[in-house]
Amino acid sequence: xPENLKGTxxxxxxxxxxxxxxxFMIQRCKSLNQFFFHPRVAFPGSGExxxxxxxxxxxGVVYSSSCNRRLPERGGDFNLxxxxxxxxxxxxARVEGVDPDKVEIGQKVKARISSxxxxxxxxxxxx
Amino acid sequence: MDHNDINKxxxxxxxxxxxxxxxxxxxxxSAMEIMATAVHDALDDAGIKLKEVDGVFAATAFHSxxxxxxxxxxxxxxxxxxxxxxxxxxxxxxxxxxxxALDAGLINVAVVxxxxxxxxxxxxxxxxxxxxxxxxxxxxxxxxAYALAAKRYxxxxxxxxxDLANVAIAAxxxxxxxxxxxxxxxxxxxxxxxxSARPIVDPLGKLDCCLVTDGGAAVVMTRSxxxxxxxxxxxxxxxxxxxxxxxxxxxxxxLVRTSAIESGERAFSMSGYTPDDMSTIQLYDAFTINTLLFxxxxxxxKKGEAKELVQNNNIGPDGSLKVNTNGGGLSCVHPGxxxxxxxxxxxxxxxxxxxxxxxxxxxxxxxxxxxxxVAHGNGGVLSSQVTNIWGVxxxx
Numbered sequence: 001x002p003e004n005l006k007g008t009x010x011x012x013x014x015x016x017x018x019x020x021x022x023x024f025m026i027q028r029c030k031s032l033n034q035f036f037f038h039p040r041v042a043f044p045g046s047g048e049x050x051x052x053x054x055x056x057x058x059x060g061v062v063y064s065s066s067c068n069r070r071l072p073e074r075g076g077d078f079n080l081x082x083x084x085x086x087x088x089x090x091x092x093a094r095v096e097g098v099d100p101d102k103v104e105i106g107q108k109v110k111a112r113i114s115s116x117x118x119x120x121x122x123x124x125x126x127x
Numbered sequence: 128m129d130h131n132d133i134n135k136x137x138x139x140x141x142x143x144x145x146x147x148x149x150x151x152x153x154x155x156x157s158a159m160e161i162m163a164t165a166v167h168d169a170l171d172d173a174g175i176k177l178k179e180v181d182g183v184f185a186a187t188a189f190h191s192x193x194x195x196x197x198x199x200x201x202x203x204x205x206x207x208x209x210x211x212x213x214x215x216x217x218x219x220x221x222x223x224x225x226x227x228a229l230d231a232g233l234i235n236v237a238v239v240x241x242x243x244x245x246x247x248x249x250x251x252x253x254x255x256x257x258x259x260x261x262x263x264x265x266x267x268x269x270x271x272a273y274a275l276a277a278k279r280y281x282x283x284x285x286x287x288x289x290d291l292a293n294v295a296i297a298a299x300x301x302x303x304x305x306x307x308x309x310x311x312x313x314x315x316x317x318x319x320x321x322x323s324a325r326p327i328v329d330p331l332g333k334l335d336c337c338l339v340t341d342g343g344a345a346v347v348m349t350r351s352x353x354x355x356x357x358x359x360x361x362x363x364x365x366x367x368x369x370x371x372x373x374x375x376x377x378x379x380x381x382l383v384r385t386s387a388i389e390s391g392e393r394a395f396s397m398s399g400y401t402p403d404d405m406s407t408i409q410l411y412d413a414f415t416i417n418t419l420l421f422x423x424x425x426x427x428x429k430k431g432e433a434k435e436l437v438q439n440n441n442i443g444p445d446g447s448l449k450v451n452t453n454g455g456g457l458s459c460v461h462p463g464x465x466x467x468x469x470x471x472x473x474x475x476x477x478x479x480x481x482x483x484x485x486x487x488x489x490x491x492x493x494x495x496x497x498x499x500x501v502a503h504g505n506g507g508v509l510s511s512q513v514t515n516i517w518g519v520x521x522x523x
Contacts (some may be wrong), residue, residue, distance in 0.1 A: 008283070012259060038259065038260040038377075040379070061381070064278050064279040064382055065275070065278060066271060066274040066275050066278055066329055066330075068266070068271055069327060069329070072358075078265070080264055080266050080328075081275075082273070082382075090377055091260065092261045092264055092375075092377040093264060101329055105278065105279065105282045106282075116263050116265075117263065119263055121263050121264070126394075
């Protein structure tokens, strides 16, 4: 990578670019053989920089979930969950396809790329 | 002892003055005016003149460079200032920084201050930016984060909303004894009141959430040798420690274990005392789940057992643990960043027991013979954890 970062984009923009192409990619540290999320310039905690992008399996388990109460005229109640990915890391997302207050911890979920407010977004469905 | 051992700070500094101002509703007052009023009142309480202040420590959601803005407003030219912003626990870390600066001889008199007029100008005020990788899901921060932690806590330990409600009930019972508390006239809460309150983010309802008020606070610190000669009873800083491991709730390694485990262990170790020695326990209760987590993480019970500890109003006025004796963020005051009020209550209890007049309470509102208090601050979304241990002179 050039020192002045010119001609490249950072990991956050790379992640978003992948999403726009319909790909859910996460980073893996090659020397540690460990995945992490969110995207970073180096492995968190120890700083390894030999990173690569790998397409996530999309498989996950609900780590926690909440129903956010919102007036119907503002869009109604919605789900907010934390998902533990099969590869190890956790991420925030929404689980859809069931009532927002019916998502249970431990349920298996599968990612798909949808959109929220016009931006590509990872949404999970109950498997 | 190693020259840079933090433990040598034990007992080297003390708070010699404190004040709050504008708590509740302070219509027509700016955040700065509320904060500066608290500083002047705290200096009066200490019997120290403004011109002696050479250390300024402040944070508020209303001023991005709070220490600088406050210094200017007061007309003080500090030799050392710190406006570190780590959320509601900022002030407990300012106290640690102030203690280091005092002990190092950089400064002689420090003020630590906060002010907010959020309620009178329209409601909860945050300084937080949108979090990458979270914002697009539109979490309602901070309550969504605490709801996720509460839900996980309930799942792992078989806790119920009733267990969370016990925290709110105890806080209200304390507030009923404290004329300064915002809900002092509101009457007691029942489990049903808490469970039937308007749902905000499940499993948290309105009464699981802290108040939204105005308010400011300030404390004055000096080295202990000087503290002995001030107007009122000095309260000594015996232990202080901080830690954090995340900023975003999605990055919290374990939703039911906070960095209070680490900050508490180091602060108690520095103080030479244990949780059992604490006469009063002041915990940052932005939400009911906080009190359960911090009772466990600070060592008042084992992980997962706080739900039993808070049963039968055991953390209320007639209980065995004197927790959040002002009514807490849930029922006393919460202007957005509550940390300095946690500190104020820890100090007031010790000063009252030492014979100072720090206000009136109904019977049981003041803890007799209180000698040691733990003040624990929380910031962000269960993120920054800062623990201070305070003691009267014979605990030195």
